[in-house]
Amino acid sequence: MAIELSYxxxxxxxxxxxxxxxxxxRLLSRSDLDLVGARIFGFDRQFARDYAGGLLKIVGKNNxxxxxxxxxxxxxxxxxxxxxxxxxxxxxLFRGEDACSKLSSIVGVLDPTHSSHDPFLTGExxxxxxSDLIEDKHNxxxxxxxxxxxxxPPDIQNAVKKLKLFAxxxxxxxxxxxxxxxxxxxxxxxxxxxxxDNWRHxxxxxxxxxxxxxxxxxxxxGCKVYRMSTAEALEFYGPVQEALRSKLAPKIGRKAKSxxxxxxxxxxxxxxxxxxxxxxxxxxxxxxxxxxIDFMSGRRxxxxxxxxxxxxxxxxxxxxxxxxxxxxxxxRTVLGPTDPTKAPGGTVRRDFGSDVMVNTAHASDAPExxxxxxxxxxxxxxxxxxxxxxxxxxxxx
Numbered sequence: 408m409a410i411e412l413s414y415x416x417x418x419x420x421x422x423x424x425x426x427x428x429x430x431x432x433r434l435l436s437r438s439d440l441d442l443v444g445a446r447i448f449g450f451d452r453q454f455a456r457d458y459a460g461g462l463l464k465i466v467g468k469n470n471x472x473x474x475x476x477x478x479x480x481x482x483x484x485x486x487x488x489x490x491x492x493x494x495x496x497x498x499x500l501f502r503g504e505d506a507c508s509k510l511s512s513i514v515g516v517l518d519p520t521h522s523s524h525d526p527f528l529t530g531e532x533x534x535x536x537x538s539d540l541i542e543d544k545h546n547x548x549x550x551x552x553x554x555x556x557x558x559x560p561p562d563i564q565n566a567v568k569k570l571k572l573f574a575x576x577x578x579x580x581x582x583x584x585x586x587x588x589x590x591x592x593x594x595x596x597x598x599x600x601x602x603x604d605n606w607r608h609x610x611x612x613x614x615x616x617x618x619x620x621x622x623x624x625x626x627x628x629g630c631k632v633y634r635m636s637t638a639e640a641l642e643f644y645g646p647v648q649e650a651l652r653s654k655l656a657p658k659i660g661r662k663a664k665s666x667x668x669x670x671x672x673x674x675x676x677x678x679x680x681x682x683x684x685x686x687x688x689x690x691x692x693x694x695x696x697x698x699x700i701d702f703m704s705g706r707r708x709x710x711x712x713x714x715x716x717x718x719x720x721x722x723x724x725x726x727x728x729x730x731x732x733x734x735x736x737x738x739r740t741v742l743g744p745t746d747p748t749k750a751p752g753g754t755v756r757r758d759f760g761s762d763v764m765v766n767t768a769h770a771s772d773a774p775e776x777x778x779x780x781x782x783x784x785x786x787x788x789x790x791x792x793x794x795x796x797x798x799x800x801x802x803x804x
Contacts, residue, residue, distance in 0.1 A: 411506035412443075412798040413566045414573065415514065416558040417497035419450075419484055419588075422627065426537050427497055428618025430557060432611035433533055434499065438509045439609060444500030444791040445630045445725065446577060449493035449584030454576050455486030461572065465565050473517065480553055492588045497630070498573060500791055502798075507566050510559045517555055533557055567802060574795040582789040583629040583728060590730065596628070597734040598780050599742075600769040603702065603722035604761070612759060613725060616768060619755050620729070623737040629728030631789045634719035637711045640704040643783045647699065651692040659691045660684030699764055726784060735777065738770045 415434060417427055435442065448454075459478040487493050501510060515532025517540075530536045537556035560566040599620065605612045635643065660683040668675050701707040705721025729738055743754030747766055750757035760766035771777040781787075 409563075410502065410504055411563050411566065412500065412502050412570065412795065413506040413510050413560060413563070414501065414570065415499045415510055417499070418554070418556060418558070419494035419496055420554055421537060421556050422495050422497055425618070425621035426556070427627070428614045428616070428621055430533055430537065430614070431499070431617060432614025433513055434501075434510070435614055436609055436611040437513050438501075438503070440501040440503035440506055440509060442499060442632060442723075442725075443502045444498075444789070444794050445632050446498045446582065446789055446791050447584045447628055447630045447728075448496045448498055448573075448576065449580065449587050449628075450485045450487070450496055451493065452486040454572075455481050457572055458485070458569070461569060465568060476550070476553060477517075477555065477558075480555060488588065491586065492590070493584065493586055495584050495587050495626070495628070497627070498791070500632075500794060502794070507560055507562050511561050514557055514559045563802075567799065570795045571799060574792040574799075577789060577792040577795075582631060582787050585628075587626065587628060587730075589626060591732070593732055594730050595732070595734045595774065596728055596730045596777060597738050598769075598771045598777050598786070599727040599729060599738060600633075601725040601727070602765075602767055602769060603705070603724050604765050605759070605767060606723045606725075612767075616755055616759065617727070619758070620727075620738060620741055623729070623731070623734075623741055625729040625731035625734050625737060627727055628730045629726075629786060631726045631786070631791075633724055633726050633784060634722065635704050635724065635784065636717050636720050637700060637704045637706050637708055638716040639783055640700045640720070641708060643780060644696070644699050644703070648693065648696045651696050652689050655692040655695065656684045656688030659688035663687045695764075702764055726786065728781075728786060735771060735773065739772065742768055742770050 415430075417430055421427060421430060434440075459481040462478045462481065463474050465474075485494055485496060503509070513533060515534035515538075517534060517538070534556055537554075539552055539554045540550060541552040542550055560569055601613050601616055605616065657680075660680045663683040664675055664677075664680050667679075697707050697709070703720070703722070703724070708716075731737070741755060743750030743756040743760075745756070745766055746763050747756040747760030748762075750760070752758075755768055756766045759768075771780055
């Protein structure tokens with residue numbers, strides 16, 4: 408089977424109803440495909456017209472009723488509103504063998520001849536669970552309400568035609584969706600990173616975490632799949648190094664004195680604690696710091712050649728930007744304390760974290776941290792169009 412690139416587009420309605428986490432959980436846990444890109448798009452009218460037109464041309468060849476239904480949905484629900492506010496869509500880019508078929512199987516069919524009252528629906532697919540197609544019971548065949556939940560191309564030919572449209576739109580828009588429906592002047596933004604421990608194997612964990620974060624009622628306005636370089640990890644977690652030294656070094660200094668006294672069999676003067684703190688204490692704290700860098704980038708600085716410090720890391724994470732009132736405090740409340748053993752039940756770190764370092768997710772702690780961290784990981788940039796164009800170039804070669 409050939410390596411393919413395909414996508415799933417979560418509709419604005421699914422985003423508003425906080426169904427995104429459940430959808431992502433199914434996509435990630437039910438296939439061996441690699442999530443290589445993600446974006447939150449703030450759609451404009453031109454994109455909605457282009458995407459709808461493509462549906463009419465491609466889908467319409469085999470099923471004109473279905474094509475018209477999908478195209479009308481996009482035109483009515485995915486473009487700008489009359490007041491200029493934009494609807495959001497969550498774009499997920501997957502790569503792997505037979506990607507189109509695998510994603511289509513997970514998403515499920517969309518058949519206008521079968522309504523949501525179909526007794527054979529099982530809830531197995533995404534559309535079984537989250538989509539709706541309601542007919543007028545007095546006028547069979549007349550559809551009163553339609554919500555597809557997600558879009559995905561059925562085959563590679565359809566995918567190729569749509570992917571270029573997304574790449575073009577991605578290139579001309581910022582990675583942060585601006586002027587979206589629901590935005591207020593008092594809103595603030597915060598940064599969340601779903602850490603590498605959630606991506607070691609196909610798992611529903613990233614989706615479940617997003618589902619838990621959705622209880623805040625905040626809007627997701629930015630997203631990117633990211634491999635943090637060693638240099639970026641050093642800069643991102645730089646403030647942590649001194650904090651670890653302040654917290655751990657004195658403890659290690661006192662512990663080192665106690666161990667030496669026990670081993671050597673005599674009482675040492677307390678004045679040695681200061682020198683032990685400076686040597687053993689700070690050395691231990693720095694080792695813990697470099698463990699964090701290794702965890703987030705896949706490399707300890709000492710094992711990374713200088714000319715590779717700025718190269719993408721060896722492990723993957725998912726960066727999210729949330730927007731809304733008191734966004735910073737709301738996210739950190741749902742996340743829980745840094746130490747999962749001290750986090751209350753029902754928080755992300757309590758449910759999914761292992762220890763202080765492998766604690767599943769990061770969230771900014773203050774407005775100035777948000778700005779600094781966004782700058783370090785270049786939140787306005789996204790590699791979605793890069794992946795698409797590289798694939799299309801190889802596909803057409």
